Amino acid sequence: RAARNGDVAVRGYAPSMGQIFLRRFQLVTHFRQALDTGQVEVHFQPKIALRDREVIGVEALVRWSHPEFGRLDPDEFVPAVEATGLVDALTCFVMERALEQVRGWLDRGLRLSAAVNLSVRNLADEDFPDVVAEALGRTGVPPELLTFELTESGVMADPERALPVLRRLHALGVVLAVDDFGTGYSSLAYLRQLPVDEVKIDKSFVFGMGSDLSDMAVVRSIIELGHSLGLAVVAEGVEEDAVRDQLVGMGCDTAQGYLISRPLPPDRFEAWLRARTVRARGSRDRLVLTL
Ligand code: C2E
Ligand code: MG
Ligand code: MG
Ligand code: MG
Numbered sequence: 001r002a003a004r005n006g007d008v009a010v011r012g013y014a015p016s017m018g019q020i021f022l023r024r025f026q027l028v029t030h031f032r033q034a035l036d037t038g039q040v041e042v043h044f045q046p047k048i049a050l051r052d053r054e055v056i057g058v059e060a061l062v063r064w065s066h067p068e069f070g071r072l073d074p075d076e077f078v079p080a081v082e083a084t085g086l087v088d089a090l091t092c093f094v095m096e097r098a099l100e101q102v103r104g105w106l107d108r109g110l111r112l113s114a115a116v117n118l119s120v121r122n123l124a125d126e127d128f129p130d131v132v133a134e135a136l137g138r139t140g141v142p143p144e145l146l147t148f149e150l151t152e153s154g155v156m157a158d159p160e161r162a163l164p165v166l167r168r169l170h171a172l173g174v175v176l177a178v179d180d181f182g183t184g185y186s187s188l189a190y191l192r193q194l195p196v197d198e199v200k201i202d203k204s205f206v207f208g209m210g211s212d213l214s215d216m217a218v219v220r221s222i223i224e225l226g227h228s229l230g231l232a233v234v235a236e237g238v239e240e241d242a243v244r245d246q247l248v249g250m251g252c253d254t255a256q257g258y259l260i261s262r263p264l265p266p267d268r269f270e271a272w273l274r275a276r277t278v279r280a281r282g283s284r285d286r287l288v289l290t291l
Contacts, residue, residue, distance in 0.1 A: 024080040030066060031081050035093055040064050042097040044114070045263035046272070047234065047256045050248045053289040055277055057113030057147070059256060060098040061263045062090065082119040091122050092131065099139045099146065101266060106141070109285050115147035115177065120154040124161045129168035136172065143173030147198070150176065152184030155194065163194075170195040177234070182222060192229055199226045203237025206257070210242050223250050260289070 015023070034040050044058035064072045081087050098114035105112045122128050136143055148169060155162045155178075170176055177198035178191065182205055191199075201222050208215035219235070226233040235247050238257030247255060261272055277287040 024083075027069075027072070027077045027080045028084050028086065030069075031064075031077070031086055032089070034064055034066065035089055039066060040090075040093065041265060042094050043263035043265050044101065044269045045256060046261050046269075047115075047254050048260055048289055050244070050252055050255050055112065055273070055287040055289060056254065057115065057145070058098075058101075058269070059115045059117075059149070059263070060094050060101075061117075062094055063263075063265075078119075082121060085121075087119045087121045088125065091116065091118060092135075095132070095135060095146075099135055099141050102141050102145050103139045106145075110287065111145065111284060112287075113145040113147055113175070115149050115175075117149045117179065118154065120151075120157045120162075123150060123154055123165050124158055126161075126165060128165060129172060132169060132174065133172055136174075144175060147175040147177055149179040149200065151179050152181070156184065156190075166195050182218060191225075196231065198232045198234060200234040200236050200256075201252075203257070206235045206237040206243060206247075207239065209246060210240055216246070219247075219252075220250050223252050227251070 031040075041063045042060050043063050044060060046055050047057050047059065048054060049056050062074055062078065064074075064077060066072055078090075081090055095116050098116050102112060102114050132146075136146065150162075150166075155166070166176060175198060176194075176196045177200055178194070178196050179200045180202040181199045183202045199222065201219055205215045205218045205222075209219050223233045232253045234254040234256060235243075235252050236256045238244050238247065238255045238259045240259060244255055244259060261269075261276070264272055273287060277289055280286045280288050
């Protein structure tokens, strides 16, 4: 990946600390401009209810195509951006695109939610809940159609600051989800004290559950724990039919993964909805995945 994207990559050698630092510095210095010049986009990956295959919403995921560096991996540039104040601009950019999209669906009679990933810095920003309230008010999107995904490590970095922000977000009525669950501190007692509604099982456990009994046991226990705390449970990284079937059997609520769809740019997401779902008319219209 470094060799494809980077002008500082040295083929065949692990990059030195200096090279990593330089690369991060380049990424961050280019990011502000990237936001303003259309290099940054938001893609959407569907989430489905395992019970009845209804498409219930999307996760909004940032994408950056740089004219020289090419397509950059969020796992590389998001942490670099997160280390700076620019992450506020990233979060707002993604949230605006997500709300715009949800608004568009509502205008067509579709009730789909969108999930936006937060960084540790957003959780330390006491003005952030006001920014969210303003955006919801302006777009007229009901708060329950906006989800924020946060990681355990993001909350644990500074719980004293994160908790009041989380409480205020929750009071707005937005949905809060713990992302990558199982990879962090996994303090079960702590999870009980967070104002969260949903846990997302990390994809590393979901990938393996078809063949690895210990991964299957971890997934099963997260589902049971989540349900016993009254939380909805989402599995990310669902790539195989067999895994989806196991998750259905374990009573997992929601699935997201390449089996259903990769993250797609907005126009291709609309085409996916048209091709892969049927509209079930009822008290409210629902989109259900075809077989
Ligand atoms: P995440 O929030 O855990 O997002 C899920 C990641 O898993 C996404 O990678 C998605 O494309 C990938 N994924 C989903 N289903 C499958 C599957 O079946 N197989 C495989 N192999 N992968 C699957 P992506 O888009 O590369 O993002 C990576 C991480 O970057 C995200 O992990 C999140 O931590 C961060 N990120 C992405 N967009 C944003 C953003 O807008 N803001 C912030 N703060 N972080 C973001
Ligand atoms: Mg996420
Ligand atoms: Mg995740
Ligand atoms: Mg992740």
